[in-house]
Amino acid sequence: MEYVRPNYFDQFRCIAQDCPDTCCAGWQIVIDEQTQQKYKENKSPFGNRLYNEIDWQEGCFRQYAGRCSFLNEDNLCDIYQEMGEDTLCRTCKMYPRYVEEFAGVREEFLCMSCPVVADLLLGRKEKTKLLYETKEEDTEDLEEVFDLFFYTKLEDSRDYMLDLLQNRSLSARHRFGIALGYAHDMQRRIRDEQLFEIDALLARYQKKNALQFYEEKMQEMRNGRSRYKIGKALNYVFLQMEIRQPSWKRWLERVSDNLYKKGDEDYLEKRKKFIADCKSEGYREVYELFTEQIVVYFILHYYCGAVYDGRAYTKVKFAVMSTFFIEEMMLATYLMGKKLPEKSAWVAIVYQFARELEHADENILAFEKALTNHKVFSLKNMLAALAYD
Ligand code: SF4
Structure with a gap:
C-alpha cells in the first residue's frame, strides 16, 4: 500500500477544551x-x-x-x-484526519473544518508537498470500480496543478485561471475517451508561452460585472444548502446585504477601495498566500476523486470557486470591520465554511451540481471575474 500525505500532516495537535468550536x-x-x-x-x-x-x-x-x-x-x-x-x-x-482510498493508494489529509487545521494551513509560508511512503500490507480490492490508468493521469495533473498553484512568480488569480483552463481542456479528453492525450496537454501547459497566453487572454477578458455575478450566485447557492448552524445563514445574509444588494456598481466601488487598501498596506502578499493555501487544500482533497465520477473540471471549479467565495466573505468582513482582516478572521471564516460545505455530502453534491449546470460558472465568465482586481 502506498501512503500519500501533505508535508504538514504530522504537525496537527488537538487543543481539546480550548477549541473554539469542538468537532x-x-x-x-x-x-x-x-x-x-x-x-x-x-x-x-x-x-x-x-x-x-x-x-x-x-x-x-x-x-x-x-x-x-x-x-x-x-x-x-x-x-x-x-x-x-x-x-x-x-x-x-x-477527525480531523481524513482518508481517501484508491486501489493500492491511501491518501490522508487534514480537514480544514477543524479551527486548528485552518490556523495551521493559513500560517504556512512553505509550499505544500505530497509525501509518499510504501508499506507492505493487504489492499482492499477496488479494481472493479477503479480505472488505474485514469487515476495516474489525475495524479500527474494534480502534481502539475500543485506546482502551478504555488508558482509565486505569477499572481494568484492568474494561477487559478490557468488551472481552470487546464482542467477544462482535460475534461474534453476525458469526455472523448482520449486519456492518452493528457501527457501532451500537460506538456503544452508547462511551456512558458502558455502562461503568457493566459495572462494576456485574462487581461483582455477582465470584467468586474462577472465578478459581481459570480459572487452573488455563490452566495445564493450557499444559502440554498443544508445549513448546520443558524448563525451561518445569518452571516451569508449579511454578506449578501453588504456586497450584492445594491447592485454591481456599488459592489465594484467597494472592491476598488478594498484593493487600494490592500496595496497601500502591503496586504497583497498575505492575501495571496492565504488564497494559495486554501485552493491547494481543495485540490488535494477532491481532485483525484474524479476517478469515480469523471468530473475533473468540476473538482477544479470547486476548489477555485470555494476560494473565490472565501475571498468575497473576507471583502464583506473588511467592510463590516472597516479594516483589513487579520489572520484570525480568515481562520474563523475558512473553518466554518469548510464545516458547512464538507460535513454534509448533500452540500458537496449541490455545489458540484450548481458549478456544472449554472451558466454563470462558464470558463469565460470565471476567467473574466478572476482577472478583475
Ligand atoms: S475541532 Fe480540531 S482542535 Fe477542536 S476539538 Fe476537534 S480535533 Fe480538536
Whole structure:
C-alpha cells in the first residue's frame, strides 16, 4: 500500500477544551458498525448511558441543542474520558484526519473544518508537498470500480496543478485561471475517451508561452460585472444548502446585504477601495498566500476523486470557486470591520465554511451540481471575474 500525505500532516495537535468550536458541535456523527457492536455489548455502568444516548435506528449519537450527548460542559468527550481513545468510533478517532482510498493508494489529509487545521494551513509560508511512503500490507480490492490508468493521469495533473498553484512568480488569480483552463481542456479528453492525450496537454501547459497566453487572454477578458455575478450566485447557492448552524445563514445574509444588494456598481466601488487598501498596506502578499493555501487544500482533497465520477473540471471549479467565495466573505468582513482582516478572521471564516460545505455530502453534491449546470460558472465568465482586481 502506498501512503500519500501533505508535508504538514504530522504537525496537527488537538487543543481539546480550548477549541473554539469542538468537532462534534452541530454535526451528526454516524457510528461505524463495529463500534456500534462494541457499545451494544458494553456491560459497564457507562454502558447504560451508551445505550440511551445512541439513536440505534440511525446509528448516530443523539444530539441536544446541536451538541453531541457525550460532549460535556468542558467541551470534552465523556466516552474518551470514561473508556479511553481506543473506544471512540472511527469518525471521532480519525477527525480531523481524513482518508481517501484508491486501489493500492491511501491518501490522508487534514480537514480544514477543524479551527486548528485552518490556523495551521493559513500560517504556512512553505509550499505544500505530497509525501509518499510504501508499506507492505493487504489492499482492499477496488479494481472493479477503479480505472488505474485514469487515476495516474489525475495524479500527474494534480502534481502539475500543485506546482502551478504555488508558482509565486505569477499572481494568484492568474494561477487559478490557468488551472481552470487546464482542467477544462482535460475534461474534453476525458469526455472523448482520449486519456492518452493528457501527457501532451500537460506538456503544452508547462511551456512558458502558455502562461503568457493566459495572462494576456485574462487581461483582455477582465470584467468586474462577472465578478459581481459570480459572487452573488455563490452566495445564493450557499444559502440554498443544508445549513448546520443558524448563525451561518445569518452571516451569508449579511454578506449578501453588504456586497450584492445594491447592485454591481456599488459592489465594484467597494472592491476598488478594498484593493487600494490592500496595496497601500502591503496586504497583497498575505492575501495571496492565504488564497494559495486554501485552493491547494481543495485540490488535494477532491481532485483525484474524479476517478469515480469523471468530473475533473468540476473538482477544479470547486476548489477555485470555494476560494473565490472565501475571498468575497473576507471583502464583506473588511467592510463590516472597516479594516483589513487579520489572520484570525480568515481562520474563523475558512473553518466554518469548510464545516458547512464538507460535513454534509448533500452540500458537496449541490455545489458540484450548481458549478456544472449554472451558466454563470462558464470558463469565460470565471476567467473574466478572476482577472478583475
Ligand atoms: S475541532 Fe480540531 S482542535 Fe477542536 S476539538 Fe476537534 S480535533 Fe480538536
